[in-house]
Amino acid sequence: MTLLILRAGPLATVQDLGRSTWRDRGISRCGALDELALSWGNLLVGNAADAAGLEFTLGAASLRLDADCCIAVTGTDADATLDGRPLRPWWRQRAHAGQTLKLAAPRERMRSYVAISGGIAVPPSLGSRSTDLKAGFGGLGGALRDGDRLPLNPPTALPARAVGLRPPDWAAxxxxxxxxxxxxxxxxxxxxxxxxxxxxxxxxxxxxxxxxxxxxxxxxxxxxxxxxxxxxxxxxxxxxxxxxxxxxxxxxxxxxxxxxxxxxxxxxxxxxxxxxxxxxxxxxxxxxxxALRVQRQRLEQLRSALCMST
Known part of the structure; x- marks a missing residue:
């Protein structure tokens, strides 16, 4: 089971929530810059919050799935489409083998995230699948390129109906x-x-x-x-x-x-x-x-609510 990167965009990477226990060895944390977007997207598709997904910077990008699964596009509004059909951001939606997901360049803000049921199955490096761009390891070793193929874990069994979340409040x-x-x-x-x-x-x-x-x-x-x-x-x-x-x-x-x-x-x-x-x-x-405690409580509440919705 894989997904094919048809168009990677300017800076697309595989990211999870990073390496939290290696700083004393000089290893950066890395991971998704918008942790909420990736964590909430993972919960939507039935993954653990720290599963590996895709981070896209300023779009535009496209990828093709070769297995039935559920997907969620979070982060900034990327005007995502699945085989040309508009997708609602911050919603879980069913995708079928052979379909193409496209992200447009966002009108506002910076980064989009794609979570896929099962998660991306690149080998972990130092306990994380996150890409460390400056050290050149994790993910596929660097920014994704057109034609890259990423392995996927078997998708979690989920009902066909769509479920969505209200995005977190954002202010500068x-x-x-x-x-x-x-x-x-x-x-x-x-x-x-x-x-x-x-x-x-x-x-x-x-x-x-x-x-x-x-x-x-x-x-x-x-x-x-x-x-x-x-x-x-x-x-x-x-x-x-x-x-x-x-x-x-x-x-x-x-x-x-x-x-x-x-x-x-x-x-x-x-x-x-x-x-x-x-x-x-x-x-x-x-x-x-x-503030951190409230944020983590919110994550647990979302996890519980989404489990009940399945």
Whole structure:
């Protein structure tokens, strides 16, 4: 059982929820940038939330299935069609062997996800099927290309009727914890950090989003020794223009950390297009943990509701 990539688009990859236990070895987490979109899509088609699916960046793409299965297209609106018939986003739908799924270039936001019942069955590397683009392993070893064929696990038996979800609320305001070097920055820089509109620059990628806005001046503090970093950390290099680290980010760094985007909001970054603007708002550790807890409770509620619907 396989699927054939007819048109891969500019940056299509196999992704699951990434490698969570290898950072001490210098291995990046990787995984879907929009974890909610992939997790919810997997639940729709009867998979575990961390099953491997496809991440498409800015479309347009097409693929052909060679087995009956269920599919769900989530993330940004990709105007998906199955043999020319429009598909509703964030819905589970039956697909038959030989049918072609097409995704158009999205009108808004950035990334689309395709979940397939059973999940993509590329061999796991270090416990994950996610593609690590900079290291060249996981998935098929890099970005997908036209003509690639991906193995599929046997599809989960599901009823024919369609089931859908309401997409999560999206806004370009990100909750942020003050970072270890937050107080090293001038008062004017801290004020600008919290109140400026920041623009995503073309120098952004899956490792991190480079932002443009007021230059953030560090007022005190010696040169920093190398330290561990995580997705969500907001570094400020000598240029004063922040970098928000994403799933493919390195595991260590030396730039001062003015803040950290909370885990529950990282998925929003995945959908910001180049040239889009965002704002930061302060958050406490208790609020960050509460937001993550609510997000995970919502995932369990969806799992239970979808199990009942089958």
């Amino acid at each position: 305001t990100l909750r942020v914890l003050p970072g270890p070097e937050h107080e090293d920055f001038a008062a004017s820089a801290r004020e600008a950090f919290w109140h400026a509109d920041w623009t995503v620059t073309p120098q952004s990628n899956r490792m991190g989003y480079r932002l443009a806005g007021p230059a953030l001046r560090r007022e005190r503090g010696d040169e920093l020794a190398s330290h561990g970093v995580l997705p969500g950390v907001i570094q400020v290099p000598p240029s004063g223009q922040p970098i928000v680290l994403l799933a493919d980010a390195q595991t260590t760094g030396g730039y001062p950390r003015i803040g950290v985007v909370i885990r529950a909001d990282l998925w929003k970054l995945a959908q910001l297009r180049l040239g889009a603007t965002l704002r930061f708002t302060p958050c406490t550790p208790a609020e960050a943990l509460g």
